[in-house]
Amino acid sequence: MPKQPLPGDRKTDDAGPHHHEVVLLHLPHSLLFLMRNIYHLRCGSHNPNPSGNGVPMIAIDEFLFPRRLVAAPGAASRLGRLMLGDQVPLGAVMVIADSIVHELGLDRGLVTDLEDNGYQPLVFAEITGEPDDLVLKRAVAAARSAGAVAFIGIGGGSALDVAKLVAHAVGGDVEPDELRGPVAPIADFPFLALVPTTVGTGAEATRVAMFAVGGAKRAVLSPQFVPAVAVLDADLVAGLPAPVVAATALDALSHALESAMSTTSNDLTWQFSVQAARTVLDRLPPALAGDAEARGDLLYASFLAGVALNAGVVLGHSMSYVLAARHGLAHGVGCSLALPYCLAYNQTMDAPRAARLAAEVLQDEASGLLDLATRVARLSADAGLPTDLLGFGSGTEEPAQLAARVVSDYPRPTNPVPLETGRLTTLITHLRSGDLAGAWTAMGATP
Ligand SMILES: NC(=O)c1ccc[n+]([C@@H]2O[C@H](COP(=O)([O-])OP(=O)(O)OC[C@H]3O[C@@H](n4cnc5c(N)ncnc54)[C@H](O)[C@@H]3O)[C@@H](O)[C@H]2O)c1
Ligand SMILES: [Fe+2]
Incomplete structure (x- = not known):
């Protein structure tokens, strides 16, 4: 496995x-984005892992880029x-x-x-x-x-x-x-x-x-x-079939948000995560309606999210692999099912970091992780992707089986909340019926 x-x-x-060269980016805000990164890195004004004493901690072990x-x-x-x-x-x-x-x-x-x-x-x-x-x-x-x-x-x-x-x-x-x-x-x-x-x-x-x-x-x-x-x-x-656009864009969104939740996220991967997530949330609906420019933006977001994978993925991808294997789903479809529930499971992660993730991606200081999960679930539903397992004939025995496979086959030491079979069974039980609100409440207790 x-x-x-x-x-x-x-x-x-x-x-x-080892040479990092950007020849031409077709999005107008791309250059601003990269300049902002450099500003943040030089000035230490952005810090997804605040130390609590205002001193930025920028620790980057390795960062690969074409x-x-x-x-x-x-x-x-x-x-x-x-x-x-x-x-x-x-x-x-x-x-x-x-x-x-x-x-x-x-x-x-x-x-x-x-x-x-x-x-x-x-x-x-x-x-x-x-x-x-x-x-x-x-x-x-x-x-x-x-x-x-x-x-x-x-x-x-x-x-x-x-x-x-x-x-x-x-x-x-x-x-x-x-x-x-x-x-x-x-x-x-x-x-x-x-x-x-x-x-x-x-x-x-x-x-x-x-x-x-x-x-x-x-x-x-x-x-x-x-x-x-x-x-x-x-x-x-430009001519990619809409179902492939929807599924693959949710794969990219999962890379963006999961890498930001990962304990190996760093200041640089965080920048790529946030920008990629914002772009997918904004540009998937017009891309599905056939807007060629929006599709180009998704291609760019997918690349940004790939760069963010310097920090790896977490629970969402573990769930997506077992869901895809069980029900014969495309990888992105499994990702779209798992992502809101991955956010629910991880809601007890470092609180300032969770708040910052939601606020930066949704560009609203008042938003929290639940708002982000709800927005992701709505995006998937509007894109015509499945949001529960009942449509696949999932039985009541399935959540416990899938939870066991997640833990045994795809453990995630970098998930911010340790994987635990009992909690995962509860989580997947809610996913089975598409009950995100119930999952949120159930996962809210301290693990
Ligand atoms: N290397 C990595 O970092 C990485 C990460 C995640 C997944 N993967 C691998 O990537 C694969 C999934 O990739 P994917 O989601 O891009 O799917 P894919 O490459 O399997 O393509 C999906 C479908 O879209 C069709 N297609 C592709 N481009 C098209 C176009 N422009 N117009 C019309 N049809 C088109 C393909 O023929 C195929 O039927 C899996 O094998 C997975 O293991 C790799
Ligand atoms: Fe993926």
């Missing part, structure tokens, strides 16, 4: 990206020129594409630009949803026989994860079967660019790649999986 990285796992040598971010409509079709300018050697470039993305021709501009700039693109478009070891092995074999020296992933988290894994396997001469957990960085990690076409995982910013072996998901971790180039091209999400 996959486990999220423990804080100790994150102490790997960072042989990966070496370059390019965010602009049409940017994917300029990647070949960018690679040439960056002296990426000419040769075979493997483009690992989601099959639907390829059928829709969303990778065409990228492939043409690679050819125009002297590269030899090899398109591997066999990613049909969550990848397994079989498709990974086929991709590795194709890359080796083509002599691929650079790798580009284009698609949802599934395609991006395969690109990370193939780059590592081919560059380090590692067999796919050996890939599990934290892997040692390799000497010359090949050029890797990631181009997301969904608005959820933020995989273009994370150190994680997942694939399934025999039906069980396996997480592979390397700082080198944070790519040389992340490309946010809003044109690629």
